[in-house]
Amino acid sequence: MKITDACVYPYPLGDSSVRRFAFEARSYGYDSIVAADTPVAEICGVTVIPGIFLAGMPAKDVQSRAKKSRGTGAVVAVQMGDNRFNRAVAGTSGVHILRGIHTADKRAFDHVAAKIAVDNNTALDIDLSPLIFGRGHLRQKAIHRYLDLMILYRRFEFPLTISSSARSVLALRAVREVTGLCSLFGMDETDVQAALAGVGRVTDPGESLVKVIP
Amino acid sequence: MSIRPPTLREKRRYLLARIDPAGTIVEAKDLYYAVYEAVVSLFGDVAAAAMQPSVLAVENGYVILRCRRGAEREFAIALSTLSACRDCTVAIRVLAVSGTIESLRERIATLVPLVSAALGQDAAPAQEGTADPDTCRYRFGSTPVETVVWHGHKVDAIEKGFKNTRRLFLTTEDLEKIHATTIPDGL
Missing domain, CATH: 2.30.30 (SH3 type barrels.)
Incomplete structure (x- = not known):
């Protein structure tokens, strides 16, 4: 089980090099990071997984991008849109993570989309940046969305991931701090551990999705 | 007002935290305002009043903070949402929680030589206009x-x-x- 930060933006998108991110991530208790526009690497025992973050695209383009990236080892994460878009994307094979629920509409992710996500083994991302950097309405909205998400999570148990969306090493948070922040919307330590291992769950499911019960 | 006897005093906890990035100079007063803002914006005025957050000392890149006993977990969560102090981007990394300031000072004394040894070279940023x-x-x-x-x-x-x-x-x-x-x- 790898403890992964599901989204960081190294230089030139941020101000920290990917090596520095890996150094800091190791000291904060991570085994791997998903970094935007970065090749696969192993730095100081931290696995750097390339991330493809898609935003503002129609579902058809997302499908073609996901198809192209198949077999590259990259994690494909898509920014959430309206309900129809989310259902379409959640059911697209090759899409690993749905991101940005804190900016999406209240009804953007419902029980139908949750079921599709479970069937397709697509994870929902919990972005900590609005909790860390947001104040007032922005943070309240994010906490509200995450509380809603947790209700669906308890019912359907789709994979979750946790990301810092850090553009600097200063925005990275240690696993202990992540646990504290996630407790604000009702995640306990077990849930946080499962969510931190969520990237491994969606990229390498391991066990078969269909269980034969005698 | 006379000082209360020890059994009647409020129990407190002291937190040792590192200020990132290294070499950032912050005033204790500015940090206090930043910490208080972080606590109030996350938990509200009532929780902040019950928590009694305070900055006791800033020394050698570390800060000693104080809160009421039992509130240290919430205080640490609030500290993890602190991202700026005045105009500087900073992060506060909580390292230890203790019942006495003395033990935290001892810990700083053990940490500072390690950091100094690791600092191969520590140069202050060049002043504006100088070109060395x-x-x-x-x-x-x-x-x-x-x-x-x-x-x-x-x-x-x-x-x-x-x-x-x-x-x-x-x-x-x-x-x-x-x-x-x-x-x-x-x-």
């Missing part, structure tokens, strides 16, 4: 950078340029020497 050729010997990619803090493999550098002077967080492997030659020492 010795400080601009490295580049990151195609960008010349001026190193600010070396901490083992970690290097903090400032991008050299007319306008863009943001701080970059790099490692020694990322840096490349400018005008590095292969001429041996004997020549």
Whole structure:
């Protein structure tokens, strides 16, 4: 089980090099990071997984991008849109993570989309940046969305991931701090551990999705 | 008002935290306002009043904070949402919680020599307008950078340029020497 930060933006998108991110991530208790526009690497025992973050695209383009990236080892994460878009994307094979629920509409992710996500083994991302950097309405909205998400999570148990969306090493948070922040919307330590291992769950499911019960 | 006897005093907890990035100088008063704002914005006035957050001392890149006993977990969560102090981008990393300031000071005393040993080179950023050729010997990619803090493999550098002077967080492997030659020492 790898403890992964599901989204960081190294230089030139941020101000920290990917090596520095890996150094800091190791000291904060991570085994791997998903970094935007970065090749696969192993730095100081931290696995750097390339991330493809898609935003503002129609579902058809997302499908073609996901198809192209198949077999590259990259994690494909898509920014959430309206309900129809989310259902379409959640059911697209090759899409690993749905991101940005804190900016999406209240009804953007419902029980139908949750079921599709479970069937397709697509994870929902919990972005900590609005909790860390947001104040007032922005943070309240994010906490509200995450509380809603947790209700669906308890019912359907789709994979979750946790990301810092850090553009600097200063925005990275240690696993202990992540646990504290996630407790604000009702995640306990077990849930946080499962969510931190969520990237491994969606990229390498391991066990078969269909269980034969005698 | 006379001081209360020890059994009637409020129990408190003291937190030791590191201020990132290394070498950042922050005033205790500014940090107090930033901490208080972080607590109030996350938990509200009532919880902040019950928590009684306070900044006791800022020394050698570490800060000692105080809160009421039982509220240290919430206080640590609030500290993890702190991202700026005045105009500086900072992060507060909680290292330890203790019942006495003395034990935290002892811990700082053990941490500071380790950090000093790791700091291979610790140069203050050059003043505006000064151009010391010795400080601009490295580049990151195609960008010349001026190193600010070396901490083992970690290097903090400032991008050299007319306008863009943001701080970059790099490692020694990322840096490349400018005008590095292969001429041996004997020549």
